[in-house]
Structure formats: structure tokens, C-alpha cells
Amino acid sequence: xxxxxxxxxxxxxxxxxxxxxxxxxxxxxxxxxxxxxxxxxxxxxxxxxxxxxxxxxxxxxxxxxxxxxxxxxxxxxxxxxxxxxxxxxxxxxxxxxxxxxxxxxxxxxxxxxxxxxxxxxxxxxxxxxxxxxxxxxxxxxxxxxxxxxxxxxxxxxxxxxxxxxxxxxxxxxxxxxxxxxxxxxxxxxxxxxxxxxxxxxxxxxxxxxxxxxxxxxxxxxxxxxxxxxxxxxxxxxxxxxxxxxxxxxxxxxxxxxxxxxxxxxxxxxxxxxxxxxxxxxxxxxxxxxxxxxxxxxxxxxxxxxxxxxxxxxxxxxxxxxxxxxxxxxxxxxxxxxxxxxxxxxxxxxxxxxxxxxxxxxxxxxxxxxxxxxxxxxxxx
Amino acid sequence: xxxxxxxxxxxxxxxxxxxxxxxxxxxxxxxxxxxxxxxxxxxxxxxxxxxxxxxxxxxxxxxxxxxxxxxxxxxxxxxxxxxxxxxxxxxxxxxxxxxxxxxxxxxxxxxxxxxxxxxxxxxxxxxxxxxxxxxxxxxxxxxxxxxxxxxxxxxxxxxxxxxxxxxxxxxxxxxxxxxxxxxxxxxxxxxxxxxxxxxxxxxxxxxxxxxxxxxxxxxxxxxxxxxxxxxxxxxxxxxxxxxxxxxxxxxxxxxxxxxxxxxxxxxxxxxxxxxxxxxxxxxxxxxxxxxxxxxxxxxxxxxxxxxxxxxxxxxxxxxxxxxxxxxxxxxxxxxxxxxxxxxxxxxxxxxxxxxxxxxxxxxxxxxxxxxxxxxxxxxx
Numbered sequence: 001x002x003x004x005x006x007x008x009x010x011x012x013x014x015x016x017x018x019x020x021x022x023x024x025x026x027x028x029x030x031x032x033x034x035x036x037x038x039x040x041x042x043x044x045x046x047x048x049x050x051x052x053x054x055x056x057x058x059x060x061x062x063x064x065x066x067x068x069x070x071x072x073x074x075x076x077x078x079x080x081x082x083x084x085x086x087x088x089x090x091x092x093x094x095x096x097x098x099x100x101x102x103x104x105x106x107x108x109x110x111x112x113x114x115x116x117x118x119x120x121x122x123x124x125x126x127x128x129x130x131x132x133x134x135x136x137x138x139x140x141x142x143x144x145x146x147x148x149x150x151x152x153x154x155x156x157x158x159x160x161x162x163x164x165x166x167x168x169x170x171x172x173x174x175x176x177x178x179x180x181x182x183x184x185x186x187x188x189x190x191x192x193x194x195x196x197x198x199x200x201x202x203x204x205x206x207x208x209x210x211x212x213x214x215x216x217x218x219x220x221x222x223x224x225x226x227x228x229x230x231x232x233x234x235x236x237x238x239x240x241x242x243x244x245x246x247x248x249x250x251x252x253x254x255x256x257x258x259x260x261x262x263x264x265x266x267x268x269x270x271x272x273x274x275x276x277x278x279x280x281x282x283x284x285x286x287x288x289x290x291x292x293x294x295x296x297x298x299x300x301x302x303x304x305x306x307x308x309x310x311x312x313x314x315x316x317x318x319x320x321x322x323x324x325x326x327x328x329x330x331x332x333x334x335x336x337x338x339x340x341x342x343x344x345x346x347x348x349x350x351x352x353x354x355x356x357x358x359x360x361x362x363x364x365x366x367x368x369x370x371x372x373x374x375x376x377x378x379x380x
Numbered sequence: 381x382x383x384x385x386x387x388x389x390x391x392x393x394x395x396x397x398x399x400x401x402x403x404x405x406x407x408x409x410x411x412x413x414x415x416x417x418x419x420x421x422x423x424x425x426x427x428x429x430x431x432x433x434x435x436x437x438x439x440x441x442x443x444x445x446x447x448x449x450x451x452x453x454x455x456x457x458x459x460x461x462x463x464x465x466x467x468x469x470x471x472x473x474x475x476x477x478x479x480x481x482x483x484x485x486x487x488x489x490x491x492x493x494x495x496x497x498x499x500x501x502x503x504x505x506x507x508x509x510x511x512x513x514x515x516x517x518x519x520x521x522x523x524x525x526x527x528x529x530x531x532x533x534x535x536x537x538x539x540x541x542x543x544x545x546x547x548x549x550x551x552x553x554x555x556x557x558x559x560x561x562x563x564x565x566x567x568x569x570x571x572x573x574x575x576x577x578x579x580x581x582x583x584x585x586x587x588x589x590x591x592x593x594x595x596x597x598x599x600x601x602x603x604x605x606x607x608x609x610x611x612x613x614x615x616x617x618x619x620x621x622x623x624x625x626x627x628x629x630x631x632x633x634x635x636x637x638x639x640x641x642x643x644x645x646x647x648x649x650x651x652x653x654x655x656x657x658x659x660x661x662x663x664x665x666x667x668x669x670x671x672x673x674x675x676x677x678x679x680x681x682x683x684x685x686x687x688x689x690x691x692x693x694x695x696x697x698x699x700x701x702x703x704x705x706x707x708x709x710x711x712x713x714x715x716x717x718x719x720x721x722x723x724x725x726x727x728x729x730x731x732x733x734x735x736x737x738x739x740x741x742x743x744x745x746x747x748x749x750x751x752x753x754x755x756x757x758x759x760x
Contacts, residue, residue, distance in 0.1 A: 032565045033564075033565045033568050033569075036568075036569035036572065036573070050726070050728075057723075059610040059611070059612045059615070083612060083613065083614070085610065085612060085614065085615075085656070086610070086655075086656070086657045087656065087657055100610070100611055100612055101611070124726075128724070128725065129725045129726045129727075129728050130725075130728055136728075136731070137731060141759075142759045144569070144757065144759050145566045145567075145569035145570045145573065145662075146566065146662060146727060146730035146731055146757075147731055148565045148566045148569050149562045149563070149565070149566035149658050149662060149727045149730075150562070150658075150726075150727045150728060150730075150731050151565075152561065152562040152563075152564075152565050152566065153562040153658060153726075153727060181532065182529045182530070182532040182533040183529065183532075184413075184532075185412045185413045185528045185529070185531075185532050186525045186526065186528045186529035186532065187525075188413050188416075189413075189416035189524070189525035189528050190525045192416065193416070193525065230439040230465060230466070230480070231439065231480055231481070232439045232463060232465060232480055233463065234463070234465065235439070235465075275466075276465070276466070276467065277466045277467055278529050278530075278533060282525075282526060282529060306686065306758065343437075344508070345508065345509045345510075346430070346504075346509045346530075346533075347509075347526060347529045347530045347533060348430075348509050348510055348516075348530060350526035350529075350530075351516070351517060351526055351527055351530050377524065377526075378686070379521075379522045379524050
């Protein structure tokens, strides 16, 4: 491939445009049971202390501690039997709990204590977990199951979270080649991973007017238009976006991904033009479209992969002036082995890879033995 | 807390029971669009080569390479104009592609070539990505979006994946304390994280007969019964499981989590008895119930957290004979700072933590400066 460098934006310039254009969506209330994976919009403070009152720390028998003074194996004391389970409120007048296995009920239905307890023994004092008014979870937290547990304990039935971005996926109908649509199903999976909702997923005739009409139709927070992004006469994605609003960027120094486009409709909805070629579509999504969606949803806008420094086992070659995505295998601890590229084997490069290295446009690659930052798929 | 050690199984013994009892569920077909996050049951091979025939590697003009011999800026050659887009099949007789920006259409509607091409230039040969019959994706792969793309390209409309486990969550009604149910919403989130489907989520009267009846009702691949797991008189979860089938394990040397139970109904459905106390419920789920679900679903049965060796900033104290879960904060690179325990502040320990260390029962903890394996929440 020897594409023209003319007019290609740098990856950084595209990210800067996205970060200025894509604002976090508004809040909505979500019932607690649907709140896992959502992003909290506000700090949540405890309205009341947890525990709300002094409570049993374990299953056993509630006692007034002062009545156990002097109890021992040689001086067992019988007290009224008041059974409590862990987390039960302590009955009035009780301030300690004899563990189940240390208290023996007698025939008179009393509990026999053989050890003295201090006041507060085996008791969770009111507010020990959280005092009233204390911060439970900070705004911006991505809620996991453990957060849901504490929110339920604090009596929250619903929480205010960032609305999930609605995403329209438009496939510019590839009538001329009759090729299968590899991109639509892949994009649906990517959008859902980034917590977007695919609100529409349709094929559109690839004429400029049909594409412009489809771009203009509302009902979503972002539109992904797939196919027809090239500079050819049949490639109407960019002219259609110009007609429907604003084409801010067309062409980026990214491989795969050079003919990606970016802009917005006349009503301000962000539009990403993704390539029909699956590897280019994948990487334009990962770096750009996904970033818009993640940002709309209030999530970390960066790539959703963990990364680790690893040592290259062989040379990685890249071109100056183009950011390149280089697939690697990581079968040996701490080592990244470059494998066949996206240019050579398309999406199979991603399937064969354990992760990838992003070689910036200022670099022509790395010799063997270089320490590089590897983004890991983590799904093996 | 001074619970009796009597009769507690080791964590390893419980894991061994689970690994013998929980078998991967059967296969089902999933449409490609719903296959992200599912586990493939069989190797998938390419039925036909990819590309299916020689195809354009980029947008441009298809030419017979031999007719470009001798072309240069001083000797431009005019050829019939045959436009192709990337991934288009090459028309018959053509074996190279002039990139769009290197070919200039002339007034006669022909394409002017100023550079010679070798046969195969800018062409993706049939089968370059994958030969017919080659392995595309191995059995056992957890399908990500990139896999979906290559499956679509290979013409798969659906794939055979492991069925998702159906999970019934029964909450033993905590009528005696009137406490809120922190566990149900948290468990729903955990089950979904592990790719289970919550098929039922109900409260059940905590009498033995009501619980036994509820356990016996069918319609799921596993039952989680929450509450009433202790050894007290009102704790009927274990006797109910004995009545409904088999109580294989009751009590485990895990903190939090000691009164967890495990067994199966008379018809062989695994049952996990989880504690009403939220931290105990959380950890019995993470280590045991979640493992059953992950295993039923064909996933990695281990904890679904990445782990990393880090250095303790302070002493971690644990008891010999009990596996303990110790929350840590990881605000400094490579350092794990022990924070207030689950015994002290319940679920807030998990909320405050960036991860946790599992101290095995053979250990009484670690001095400051020890290298320990930290499981990371990774959601900040």
C-alpha cells in the first residue's frame, strides 16, 4: 500500500477533536439491580449510619455485659436466653453477644455463660461501617457488584448514573461487491462493550443523498456510517456528511484506518465514518468511534485494554508519519512477539494476537529487545 | 469473632468438590450478533479461502500488470479504466491494482499509468488471510468482537457456544430483623458478570419445609440460597438442603465466609448456601458459587480478576487455619497497602479497596515489604 500522505490528520489531532466535541451525556435514574457497569454522576453519602444501630457481629445470644462479670468454667452464670443472628439489632439493654458455640442453653431455657464479656463484645457499633453523612462512593465510579451491595445496605433503591449512548450503525450497502458484512456484527459487540446501546442497525443505499438522509435522521447520540469512506467516485460517505452537517476530519495517519472520517450532523450529533475494510473499521472504531462513545457514557475514554511493558522478541517495523497497530503474541512471560500484520492477513491478525503495540507516527519501529507497551486482549 | 474451627472444610477441599461436581453445560447455537462473550464449543475452520478470490488491496484501478511494463512519468500509458474498491474481487484478466492517487483518468475515459506494476501488485491473493480448511478460532475461545468479525467474513451466521447457566436466587426472608436485602442486587450483578442468567429471584419463608420446597423446584442449572446458613436454631438452610438432596459441605475455613454450604438437590442441581451477612455472601460467591457458574458456562473457573505481584507497605495479619481475604489499596505503583478489614467495616472494605490479597490457611500473614499476589478490581 502506498497511500497518499496528503491531508491526513495525525492521530493526536483526531483525539483532540473528539475530546473537545464529545461531552458526557445527561444523568438518568437506574434501579439498583440495573446499575452494575454504569457510571455514578454524584457522590453518594450515607443518609444514616451503617449499622443503623448497635448490631450482633455474629450469631449468638445477646447479654448485658455487666451481668457476665465473673463468669468462668468454674462459675457458669445463667442469663435470659435472647438469640440473635449476625447483623440483627441488639435488643434494648443488651451490649454484648455470646457466640453461639460459647453459650449453652440450660433446661430452664436460659443461656449458660462461662466467660465474661466486655461491653461491645461481638457487637458492631452503630456507624462502625459508615457514619451518617460519610462518603460511600464517589461521583464517576464505574459501579461493580460490590458497590451495589453497599448501596443496597445504605437504603438506595436507585442511583443517578450517566445515560448510555444510543448508537445508530448505518452500513453503506456494498451492492457492487456483494461482500458479506463483517463489520456490523463486530461493531455491535464493540458498542456493547463500551456500554452503548445499538438503537438502529440498517443498510443504506450508498448514494450521497440516501446516506445524507440517513445521517440526518435523529434518535441517537452518535452515528457510525460504515463503508464508502475512500476518495473514489463511488465513495459518498464524506460528501454525504458534508451535506448533512460538517465533515471535520477525513483521513488520518493511522494504519489500518487511513480513510476514517469524523464530523457531526447539522443538529450536532457526532458522526464517525468507518471503513468497509474490516481491519480499518476495527481500528477506527477502537481509537476514535469507541472513544466518542466511552466519553459520551462518562467512562474512561482510553482504550479498554490493560497494558503492560514487554520486551520485543523481534524487530517491529513501522513507517514514519503513520501510527501503526502491530499485533503481537505474548506466549512467553514478559515477551511480545510480532506476528503477521493487518495489512497481510486482515482481521486474522487480531484473532491470532494476544495484544497489540501502537507505534506512534514519530517512530519507525523498534529493534528486537526493546521494551514496549503492549495492550492485552486478556480473553484467553 | 471466635468461631469454632470444628468441622470447617479447607478452601481447597471445597474447590475440589466443585471441580468434580460442576460440568460444562451443553452447546447451543447463537446468532453471530449475540455471540460476544460466549465460549466456543468447537474449532471453527474456514469453509472457503479468505479472500475467496484475488481482490483489490486498496481503492484504485484494476489492470493487467504486463500492460504497465515500461510506464513512467516520461512514458505514460493509457489503459481501460476499471475502478475497484478495496476488497472487491479483481475482474477477469486483471492481476494488479493502480492506487487511486497514482492513476489519472484521461479525457477519453482511460486511466493513465506512470509506473509499472508487478503481477499481484496491490492485490490480496485468494486465501492469503486464511486458506480453505485452516483453523480460524479454537474451541474454548471466549469470543470477542474481533472474533465475530472474522466469523462473519468466513460466512458463519451462527456459532455453537456453551449454554449460559440459569441461576435461581432464593433469599431466605429475613423477617426477624427486617433488614434490607443487600445481597440480592449484588448477586445479580455478580451472576451476570460471570455470564449466568438470573432466571428467578425471590424471597422464601425461612422455614425448613419452605426452603426445601424452593430448592427442589426445577428450572435452573444452579441454586443460590441466601441466609440462614449459620448453626443456630433459626438457621434452616443446611437442614433444608439435606432434606432436598445432599448437603456435601457446611462450613469452610474462609473469612469472611465461614458458614457457606454446598451440595445438590435430589435431581443433581448444584446448590450453594450463601450467608445473609453481605461480606460473607460476597466472598462465598466469589470463591465458590461463582466458580460453579463459571465452570458450568465453560469459562475460566478462577477468580475473574487480573493479579499482580506487589509489595506490602504494612503488615498483613491473618489466622493460621483460615483463608482470609484482605483488602488493599494500590495508590502507589507496585505497592499494596492493607486497609480496614471486612470484619471491621463490612462491604465498605471492598468499596474502599483497589484489590485484595488471599492469605492461605497455612499462613499467619506477611510482614511489611513482602511480595504478595494482589487481585485487582480494575474498575477505577
